[in-house]
Amino acid sequence: MKQSKDPFEAALEEQEESPPDSPVGEDELNSQTPNEAQNQTDGGQNILVDDDDDDYDDLGPTIKNPSHPSSSSTPKLHSTSVNASVAAAVINKNKEYDDDEEEENVDVELSKFPSSADPTKMAKMQAILSQFTEDQMSRYESFRRSALQKSNMRRLLVSITGSQKISLPMTIVVCGIAKMFVGELVEKARMVMTERKESGPIRPCHIREAYRRLKLEGKVPKRSVQRLFR
Amino acid sequence: MSNPSTGASSKSKLGSSQPSETSFKRKRGVFQKDLQHMMYGFGDDPNPLPETVALVEDIVVEYVTDLAHKAQDIGSKRGKLSVEDFLYLIRKDLPKLNRCTELLSMQEELKQARKAFEVDEEKLGTLE
Numbered sequence: 001m002k003q004s005k006d007p008f009e010a011a012l013e014e015q016e017e018s019p020p021d022s023p024v025g026e027d028e029l030n031s032q033t034p035n036e037a038q039n040q041t042d043g044g045q046n047i048l049v050d051d052d053d054d055d056y057d058d059l060g061p062t063i064k065n066p067s068h069p070s071s072s073s074t075p076k077l078h079s080t081s082v083n084a085s086v087a088a089a090v091i092n093k094n095k096e097y098d099d100d101e102e103e104e105n106v107d108v109e110l111s112k113f114p115s116s117a118d119p120t121k122m123a124k125m126q127a128i129l130s131q132f133t134e135d136q137m138s139r140y141e142s143f144r145r146s147a148l149q150k151s152n153m154r155r156l157l158v159s160i161t162g163s164q165k166i167s168l169p170m171t172i173v174v175c176g177i178a179k180m181f182v183g184e185l186v187e188k189a190r191m192v193m194t195e196r197k198e199s200g201p202i203r204p205c206h207i208r209e210a211y212r213r214l215k216l217e218g219k220v221p222k223r224s225v226q227r228l229f230r
Numbered sequence: 231m232s233n234p235s236t237g238a239s240s241k242s243k244l245g246s247s248q249p250s251e252t253s254f255k256r257k258r259g260v261f262q263k264d265l266q267h268m269m270y271g272f273g274d275d276p277n278p279l280p281e282t283v284a285l286v287e288d289i290v291v292e293y294v295t296d297l298a299h300k301a302q303d304i305g306s307k308r309g310k311l312s313v314e315d316f317l318y319l320i321r322k323d324l325p326k327l328n329r330c331t332e333l334l335s336m337q338e339e340l341k342q343a344r345k346a347f348e349v350d351e352e353k354l355g356t357l358e
Contacts, residue, residue, distance in 0.1 A: 143271030148290075152260050156291065160298040161311060169313045172337060173330045177297070177316070178290050179268060180326050185286060186272035201275035204285045211289055219323065221296040 148175045184219065185210050261287050 132140065150171045157166045157174060188210035189202045198206075214220050262283055269278045269286065300319055305311035313334070320326045 139271060139273075141271075142267045146264060146268035146271050148261055148264050148268075153294070156260070156294060157298055160295050161302055163311065165310070167313065169334055169337060170311075170316065172333055173313055173316050174294060174297070176329055176333045177320060177326055178294055180329060181293055182265065182268050182286060182290060183272045185289065186269050186274055190273045201277070201279050202269070202282050203279060204281050207282060207285050207289070220293060221300055221319070223296055 146179070148178055150175060153178070181219075184214060188213055259284075259287070261290065265290075 129137075129140075150168075153175050154166050154171045157171065158164055185207060186202065189206040192206045192209045192213075193199070193202065196206075211220070215222075265283050265287055266278055269283065270276050274282070297316065297319060301315035302311055304318060305315040308315075317327065317330060320330065
């Protein structure tokens with residue numbers, strides 16, 4: 001098992017790994033009122049269950065749950081406790097999140113640190129994150145939490161390949177690849193904008209130029225068959 | 231538009247029971263909401279221009295399509311499509327490859343954790 005987990009990355013992956021029929025996975029960026037209600041009304045064991053879903057999504061749980069039973073048994077809760085500890089610092093800095101799930105009740109066990117996680121890396125991240133401005137923090141949060149929906153990706157892959165058997169790991173991998181590709185596009189578009197000394201929101205012309213440059217660099221797979229009629 | 235390597239294009243699909251799902255007629259805005267957040271995270275404005283988002287979505291869909299077709303070409307030699315084919319395709323791109331291996335290992339880990347968690351739940355249930 002890979003133990004060198006960045007707590008925020010753990011949060012992000014946990015969000016991506018939420019089971020397909022879990023409503024939280026899909027609604028990750030939308031309002032979470034059903035989950036919130038669920039969390040606040042349930043007690044004891046139910047909160048334990050809800051922690052599964054919420055920990056997948058939350059960048060950081062906010063509220064301690066003193067009535068929480070032995071939560072030290074599972075490794076997953078270890079990682080979520082790391083999320084809690086780091087996110088507690090995060091939430092002190094930035095109270096305004098776009099997503100409602102930041103305010104949800106998730107168990108926080110500050111004492112349990114996964115000792116096998118990369119401590120220097122964690123310390124570095126903590127140091128950097130503590131110095132973020134509000135703007136930077138919200139952007140970083142968007143970066144970590146955004147993802148393409150697995151269901152949509154799966155539908156796209158099924159329609160492309162013609163085969164119904166698209167495994168979950170495949171969907172996850174393609175979502176990850178696509179997200180990084182979007183990142184490359186946007187970053188290159190920003191570079192293009194600074195070269196042209198323009199500012200403001202990114203315009204399609206910048207994206208097209210960025211795409212052209214990526215093609216020249218060979219980062220975009222070339223079509224073996226020309227797409228003649230779109 | 232014909233693609234000799236696969237029988238189905240992205241616009242039409244045969245042999246499936248749900249016509250609404252199969253005819254993936256490139257609906258606008260499939261990824262739009264997610265893409266807006268993602269683009270903000272990567273450096274765009276908090277409210278990206280809609281035409282930019284639409285263009286990025288088109289590019290991403292085309293990228294995934296090309297990637298999937300290439301993976302299918304590779305996978306057909308082996309028999310069926312698998313994750314390994316995608317990993318092979320991005321082998322040159324180190325950040326992507328590392329990220330994907332990380333995602334896969336995290337998924338395994340979470341699967342194990344979930345299994346262990348369910349066992350604990352049962353134990354807790356019997357205790358109480």
